[in-house]
Amino acid sequence: MAESDMAELQESFKRFAIHGDTKATGKEMNGKNWAKLCKDCKITDGKNITGTDVDIVFSKVKAKTARVITYEEFQKALEELASKRFKGQSKEEALQSIYRLIEGKGPANVGVTKVAKKGAVDRLTDTTKYTGSHKERFDESGKGKGKGGREDLVEQTGYVGAYKNAGTYDEKAKTK
Numbered sequence: 001m002a003e004s005d006m007a008e009l010q011e012s013f014k015r016f017a018i019h020g021d022t023k024a025t026g027k028e029m030n031g032k033n034w035a036k037l038c039k040d041c042k043i044t045d046g047k048n049i050t051g052t053d054v055d056i057v058f059s060k061v062k063a064k065t066a067r068v069i070t071y072e073e074f075q076k077a078l079e080e081l082a083s084k085r086f087k088g089q090s091k092e093e094a095l096q097s098i099y100r101l102i103e104g105k106g107p108a109n110v111g112v113t114k115v116a117k118k119g120a121v122d123r124l125t126d127t128t129k130y131t132g133s134h135k136e137r138f139d140e141s142g143k144g145k146g147k148g149g150r151e152d153l154v155e156q157t158g159y160v161g162a163y164k165n166a167g168t169y170d171e172k173a174k175t176k
Contacts, residue, residue, distance in 0.1 A: 008103040013071055015106040033107075034058050034077070040108045041101045049085050057081055078102075109111035113115070 014026035016037040027100070029037070038044045057080045061073040069077065082094035089097060123129070127142040138144055159166040164166045 009099055010071060012032075012041075012102045013074055014106050016040075019107040028070055029074060030053075030068050031055065031058050036107060039103065042084060043081060043098060045099055048087065049081055053081070053084065058137050066174065121156065 017029040018024040018027045019033050019036065021033075035051060035054050035058075036047070039051075044051055044054055045051060057077045058069065060080065061077045062069045063073075073092065078098050078129045079091075082098040083091060086094035088098045118148060127135075127138040131137065134146075157166060
């Protein structure tokens, strides 16, 4: 196998090894990322190789107590899977074919949470459609009232709330 091909394979190994793990060095790969590599690079085809096969091979090549595989163990795992995935080919050809599936690839971000669709968010944040006590939290323009909208603020005027003639006592007292 050519040296540049091996470098590409190792690069792909590294990309998948660090995927989703901020502390990963890229020298070892966990089972989850191994399964992701097999899925994203189309090694698992649902017929010859399933997710179960991938897990079994991972367990087989890793050290007994280890939870990760090294690059060398990764290559052994690929050898195990190559003959199963490419049944009609010789061991060498099958290995080349499986390497070609992986080389230069990185983890695909399929199924990663996308930004919500505009329509739904607009409906949920349209303050004109709010009812009940939530309606009181916004002014006419739809801008939030802040704390005043969330809590009943007590006015220390000495009058009962919503009293029509509030502030007129002094005037009445003068007239008498």
